[in-house]
Amino acid sequence: MVDAARASGKVILAGEHAVVYGAPAIALGIDRGASARALTLGASDASTLRVTFADGITLRVVAGESDEPLAKAYAALLASLRAKSVAVDVETDLPAGAGLGCSAALGVAIARAVAGPSDDEVREHAMAWERVFHGNPSGVDAAVAALGGTLSFIRDGDRSIIERVASAQPLVLAIGHSGTASSTRTMVASVARQRTRQPALVQKTFDGIAAVVRNARLAIEAGDLRAVGQLLDMNQMLLAGLLLSTQEIEAMCVSARTAGALGAKLTGAGGGGCVIALVETRAIAEHVLEAWKGDGKTGFVAETAPARGIRPVVVQAGAAP
């Protein structure tokens, strides 16, 4: 048994929403995440879980003891791992419910601490945990939590095609919360309604986003951060055209660019949630955080989490759109 383990949080750098309809997205593991320890118990003991969140709140559950999602997800994960009785202690420095992959990072860290599966296997096990919280997750969060680094992600029918993007250097981001909660389900449904009403127009936007993602990948691989920043700005405009931005998000993007960011956009579902700003140095990231603080917004600096594993391409089955 492995007794301590880590997993990464994530941001979607480019391509959210269009990814639901088969366009590529780029997601990044960040150096915040979750860390877990596991202790083997006697065979007749019930498995327990203690989760400490970034705001200091602690939850304790017994696997499968109640209908509470955390207890159900823990039981599903242990069943997938075929684990014996364990006591797990996991903590995260990611804000929960902010689109930063908190639940996937917890699931991957717990699976690693309990059973130490390979990086590929751990993704599959963590999906059992993720399905309890998110119904039909695309799997991008679990993939990034397990693999770190920078990934290209495509939904292709019932498969997901995941490739490593060879980043010339770790990307530095300022990540700030707009102060409004974001519902992935609601925002995905809103885009679906627009697509039904104006299919040609929405398809043009998706095509634009796909072009941004393809170019962003090339720019990341070439280490051209200025180009990546410009592409993030373009992605933000296209997302705003789908009514996914808010006044707060727009104001945060403007503040970030004024403070020296190379580009800024919402990340994930939009309608609230987090903004990411690409910067050249941690010092500039601190300027961005100061500017956001002046507007009453909180945030933190993150870098790309180191990539794990050596396999460049992973094809994952079973993630139907």
Ligand code: PMV
């Ligand atoms: O809520 P998040 O940050 O995990 O991102 C949702 C991303 C969407 O593209 C809007 C939805 C999806 O399933 O990919």
